[in-house]
Amino acid sequence: MSSLKGNPRALFAIGLLCLSLIAAxxxxxxxxxxxxxxxxxxxxxxGEIVTQSDIGKTKVMLPQxxxxxxxxxxxxxxxxxxxxxxxxxxxxxxxxxxxxxxGRALDMRSVPFRITKNDLPNDLSAGQIxxxxxxxxxDLNSSKAIPxxxxxxxxxxxxxxxxxxDIGGDIGIVLRIPDKSVLNILDSTSNARVVAVRSAN
Numbered sequence: 001m002s003s004l005k006g007n008p009r010a011l012f013a014i015g016l017l018c019l020s021l022i023a024a025x026x027x028x029x030x031x032x033x034x035x036x037x038x039x040x041x042x043x044x045x046x047g048e049i050v051t052q053s054d055i056g057k058t059k060v061m062l063p064q065x066x067x068x069x070x071x072x073x074x075x076x077x078x079x080x081x082x083x084x085x086x087x088x089x090x091x092x093x094x095x096x097x098x099x100x101x102x103g104r105a106l107d108m109r110s111v112p113f114r115i116t117k118n119d120l121p122n123d124l125s126a127g128q129i130x131x132x133x134x135x136x137x138x139d140l141n142s143s144k145a146i147p148x149x150x151x152x153x154x155x156x157x158x159x160x161x162x163x164x165x166d167i168g169g170d171i172g173i174v175l176r177i178p179d180k181s182v183l184n185i186l187d188s189t190s191n192a193r194v195v196a197v198r199s200a201n
Contacts, residue, residue, distance in 0.1 A: 034061040037069045037090055038076060044085040045127075049158075050096065052077050058090065068092055078108060080156040080176050082127050097129060097156040098176055107179040110158055111186075113194055114170040120196040124173075128157050129199040132175070132185070134192035151188045152177060154199050 039058040044050070057072060069090045070076055076096055083095040098108045113132075124130070132152035152175070161172035173196065177185060 034059050036072045038072065038074065039090050040085045040087055042087050044081045044091075044095075048081045048127075050076050050079050050081065055091065060090065068094075070096070080108075080127065080158065082129060082156060097154075098178075108176045109179050109182050110174050111177045111182055112172060112174050113189070113196075115173055115194050115196055116170055119194065120171065120173065121198050124157060124160060124196065124198065126157050126159050129154055130157060130175070130196045131155075131199050133195045133197065134188045135195055136192050149188055149192075151185050152181065 036057050036059050038055045041054055041056045044054060048054075055076065070093055076091070079096040079098040081095060082097045083092070085091055085095050120130075131150060132155060134149045134151050136148070156176040158174040158176050160174075164171045
């Protein structure tokens with residue numbers, strides 16, 4: 001030890017070695033906290049349906065905000081893009097619609113509706129989220145009041161016929177609706193006026 005005290009270079013070398021070991025241990029610890037998440041292999045625009053070729057695996061360290069992004073356990077193929085994601089970006093949970101709380105993609109169907117021009121927002125576009133209401137058509141032979149029903153909440157607009165909107169009259173719109181809800185929604189709209197309202201969420 002006495003020889004080391006008289007050799008500053010040796011002490012400096014030992015110090016560097018210790019720092020290197022500490023740095024290596026820190027890097028190893030950080031690597032153990034890294035996770036695999038989905039990223040976009042191309043630009044994903046609002047209204048698009050995610051396919052397998054649109055996504056890739058990326059290993060990143062997300063110690064605090066990992067829940068904001070979609071891990072590989074999330075089945076996202078078939079979900080709808082509601083917020084633009086650039087090529088190479090990690091895919092945020094909030095960027096996709098049609099995911100269950102567990103991150104697994106729901107079975108979704110593309111359901112067409114015809115809605116009058118005044119019964120949906122004038123600037124509504126593909127990828128936006130709406131609530132769907134059924135306003136019952138009054139029966140002149142009945143005095144019984146029929147309530148307005150919320151028949152679909154937070155559904156994504158897959159496409160909208162903008163040309164028809166410019167002309168006036170009925171507008172064709174396609175909504176992404178969970179498979180198990182399709183029949184109930186169609187039954188509720190069979191004799192009702194359909195109104196689409198931009199979702200508050």
